Amino acid sequence: MKVAASLAVLFGLVQLATSSPARYPVGPRKNAAVEGYGQQTSAYTAPSAFPTSIFASYYNAPESMTAEPRPVVTDVARTSVFPDILANPTVLPPGPSPSEAVYPVPTGAATPDVADQVRAELTNTFSSSAANCTKCTDALKTAQKLAQQAPEQIPGMLVELCKKYNYKSAATCEATYAPQVLGSVYAQVLSYANFSEGSTDAQYICNIVVGSSTSSCTLPAPRELDEGFLDDWFRGQRIPPTEYNRNVGEPTKNNNDLRVLHMSDIHVDPRFFVGGEAACTNGRCCRADAYNSTLSSGKFTQGMLPKANISEVSTYWGNFKCDTPWSLVMALLEAVTPLNGGEEVDMTIHTGDMVVHDLAQYVSQDLVKYTHQSLYDSIRKMLGKGPVFNAIGNHDSAPSDFASQGALPDGRSDQLSWDWDNLARLWESEGWFNHKEAEQARKHYAGYSVTPRKGLRIVAINTDFWYKNNVFNMIHTQNPDYSGSLRFLTDELLRAEKRNERVWIVGHVLTGWDGSNPLDNPTNLFYQIVDRFAPHVIAHIFFGHTHEDQFNLFYANNATSVAADKAKAVSFMAPSVTPGNNVNPALRIMHVNATTYEVMDYHQFYTQVPTFPQLPSSQHGPVFEYLYSARDAYGNFTASNANSSHPTPGGVWPANAPLNATFWAKLTEEMHATPELVQQFTVFQGRNSPKSPKCTDDKCVQAKICYMQSGSAPLGKKCTQGYGSVQS
Template sequence: MLSIVAASAAAFSVPGFAEPVAVSALGPSVFTAPGAFPTSVYKHYYNSPTATSAQPQPVISDPVSHRIYPFELTNPATLPKNNTHDPHILPPKASSGVLLESAFAQVLSIASNPTFGDNNCARCQAALQVGKFLALAAPEEGPAFAVRVCEHFNFNKDCATQFGIFQLGSVVTQVIANADVGGLDGQMICSHFLSGLCPAPTATPLNLTNWFAKPKPNPLPAAKKPSGKRMKVLHLSDMHIDPRYANGAEANCTSGLCCRENNFNTQSPQKIMFPAPRFGSYLCDSPVSLIVSALESIPVLAGTERTGFDFTLYTGDLVSHDSENQLSRDYILYTETIMYDLLRRSLGSGPVYAALGNHDSYNQAQDAPHALNGQLADQFSWNYDHVAALWELEGWLPHSAVETARAHYAAYMVRRQDGLRVITLNTDLWYSANFFNYINMTNPDVSGMLRFLTDELQAAEDAGDAVWILGHVLSGWDGTNPLQNPTNLFYQIVDRFSPHVIKAIFFGHTHEDQVMIYYANNATAISAQTAGAVGWIGPSVTPLTNLNSGFRVYEVDSGTFEIVDAHTWKSDVNAFPQLDSQLAHGPTFEYEYSTRDAYGANIPGWGPNDPLNATWWHLVTEAMEADPSLVTKCTFVDRGFPPLQKFNTFQGKGSVRSPPCTGDCVAAKICYIRSGSVPIAKQNCQTGFGSVQ
């Protein structure tokens, strides 16, 4: 082979190239290295290079840096745990604006990623994870992110005025930062707020093992005997005073709150189609004139001009239905101040027991649980402190109840001298529009509100006292307003303490005249024997939307604190335009109906002094079932009409705009009356017939 290489090279040799040299023969096939390390390899050592107990550690000098590397660098006895000396290069920190752009781009990528297939729920929750990162890393960009996502996917018709930094953007950012967006919280957010991208989860099973301090007494304590003396209790709700109401503005606007200077009808933007009457209209909140007229009428109609009411219930919503960008803390505080002052000066010396409504807060419908950390836990204390102080100044609450209200979301318990305990709740804490309720949704009582209620009911049971419960957002009916898990727990609490402790429950919110029945054992058997408590939903003073204005007075036995009759008055809003341009007459409030008289003829064997309790109301629903073919809207109500026909008309306070209830509406409405929680309504009832608006 070597000869071929040499010959080939010779054949192609050219000047300047040397002749190849023949390779010499190889050395020996075996060599044994010396046992001693050759110390001459390096000049200096950290240890003895001839020792056999350790490897030689030469001293190495770097000819470039002129550094001598220390023994610690290679010492086998001192291996490093972390390299804390050298730089560990990370990408440069992105500005918050870059993070916003990146997050938005990732959401668009997720939305178009075919990996998710038809699983829009997983796609939505993945996008929420991106939003959560942004909310934690650059919270100041959260509102802008919410607006951009909302606008891109058309989640809302006016994203900027709903989710900007001056509206709900900061709230949404807080919630996304704290929610378990990969779990139930995220599923519910996607279901409720993001176009139903996730199916609505079912209620989480309750574990009541340690919830109640004591089991329900068996047998129940003997019922107290009626005194035969009756108290008069006023129930007002949803007055929604509008101090920005503009007489003559468009009352038939096509968006927002009508009777405002800035809202118009898109079919006639330059010319007002229906000027706002001085006393109100169907698409508007209550002008000051309507509020004052109602308060002037109430004592006269109820016969309390000299005596006053024993007490008044106010089931929330003082503030008008402004859009988020028009609201402020001062607007809320102003409304609370003017309204509670008007109530005190109009209704006599009897106390007013009030609950906050979803509009009685800023941002509207938002109340944060104390379980949030730091200043986030107390971000609504300004409102609780204010209303509690007003209630004390008006002389309605003792100082102990005021302090409770400050600490418990403006909720409190007051024990009256007659022995009745009134417990109020801030039902924003189960309202589906409160974003803060979407944090830790597997816990049905994150706020501790229902723990507070349970403890107060236990104390009342131990003392043998009766209780009325007062809130704003109803716990059931058609199930469209509150959340499942907390109302499920509330229902079990009501069952535990009914009928011997809880004598009545009161709500507002829908603006309509409605009622709910709570049954034993989660309504697994619905009958007169299992009916335990009644929830009365009071009619609103505001006409919004398409309703007449109304209020109610209860006759209550002073010994049992059970309701013996309920009287409701209304004012025909359709007649209000005729009152303009004159000062002789204001609105007329007329007697609408007695609950006992309207339905009592259908309940045989019920005496004139027997209470309108849960058993009675269940028998009313049976009477409604007996004649479903006659259920239509009527323009005049008397004893000749079937019960549900009356119920549907009363629901809208006799408004000419209320639709009739026929066909499937009949069974649905009976089902709503029998549904005191969201899970029961969703399980049992057909949807779509809950409102007459």
């Protein structure tokens, strides 16, 4: 967008935001029957000043749009403040402490010179003429000898091999595979994995962890969940009841819908450096040590690069290639109540990932605790009395992506319990959980089952147990629930069914879309669980992770038919707060029926990153503007209605009908008949980002519709690949 055009749009929005509250704008596919869902403001202009009262003190005095604030945050566990080095952009953080390294227990006494023997065997394996896949699996079996006899030597061996075969730079090899970073974790996986005949652990490690150089190592077919398995899984209760009352809640005092905020992937960067390189070619951008190799050699001490050596300046409010600065986080939280017509939302769902994307060597337990503490404190103060229900994201641990299963031997299942314990402590201290509920979160890897309102149960689970980047998932790969999380979910759903409750399932990593993020076996089991309990018990499913506005459908009988009348559930992937990788920050306010707990509509708001450079001269903060209503944008099915298995009168979705799975399934039918709807969806996917690629050719259109209809990894992988994301 040109600067002049950008300013014109910005000033127009400012004028709109400061006028009296307005009804939502009328979209091109307006459904007139949507009237009556409440008065809300269509835009909000954040102030330029940082809300300093949120924190009691700061390591630096917050100045107007020149430097990000560094709040002083007290750790509730230790009643001491976190050190400034965690957030000071001019000093590299210390990273994980050596004490954070956790090794497997040796299985016996090490044989003499075992490291030299393993080194020689690996050299012979890598120099052989065998296929890459064979080399990889043979190398794993060899390395396992060292991991089981002398596990503390694994990090050094990994560093040595990394350097020898130029897998990364020498410095990166040493930093990445240090014992307290990834080295000791890989020692555990090598020790505990099963590399015997018939096991699939080696295939998973070679395909997912080692990567593209072993592309001949394909993943095995998903495990078949036969009738006997499913009968046992559902404890002999595989057949749902024929009658079920969905009107289980109590109407609000004014008979209005509940207002529920859904936000995700905040990824606050406490070391965001204003005036630095925002389009870097090293590590994380918008940092004091960030540089673009076309203009700088990178050989400099941390500090301000000369302007001539910066390709894009990092601005106070954020940039497309960077995670979220504190200023943007606070502006978005400030916007919620005004955008909800001046009323606090009734509750909030946050679907994970508060911690910054960073190199593994800079992510420590203290960084995770500091981020969670500061953000939860801010959310409680900014959003008011409504409870907040959080899911743990893959970046909400140290190391990132990792969650250790309770079934690991030698007590190694407890190595990340500091994380679950800290989250439980925080949620209780913020007043969102009572002590019993907090104890439950400690027991289930930050998962829980709570009832915030009559008839509504929220069940959160740790979805790292189906995330492909969690290396602990490379152990017992044929077991779809080695962690026990899906057992916990299923039992909670069985109890909810007996109590006649509606359930929202909350997690972070999606189960399907294009199949590139989750693993096959656990998401295949999750799909069968949804088929069993939807739509009567499961009202909705909420995820995040992708940073994009997406949805997934779940159909009866593993999607053997994708007709609208076979749709059973929908999962919503909320767009991100972080603009990282070229999307505009967003928040979503859902209108939820207070008795059925079904979403009646949601309203998407966003702010345009291209306007941020001009904000200092305008003396105000980001403008959060209205993007779309799901009902308005998608509720017209006239092109496909005649051929649908679930026709609606006049082809328009009824005003009193929820946006349930049938609604979204009919949307996919309409997209087949009206392909331009897929391009409109794509615009919303990146929140009107100028960086988003278009989706207008038939190959892209059909691929995206297929993703929408794929609620598990095996189904998503059947779709044409390459069109899943609008990020770059």
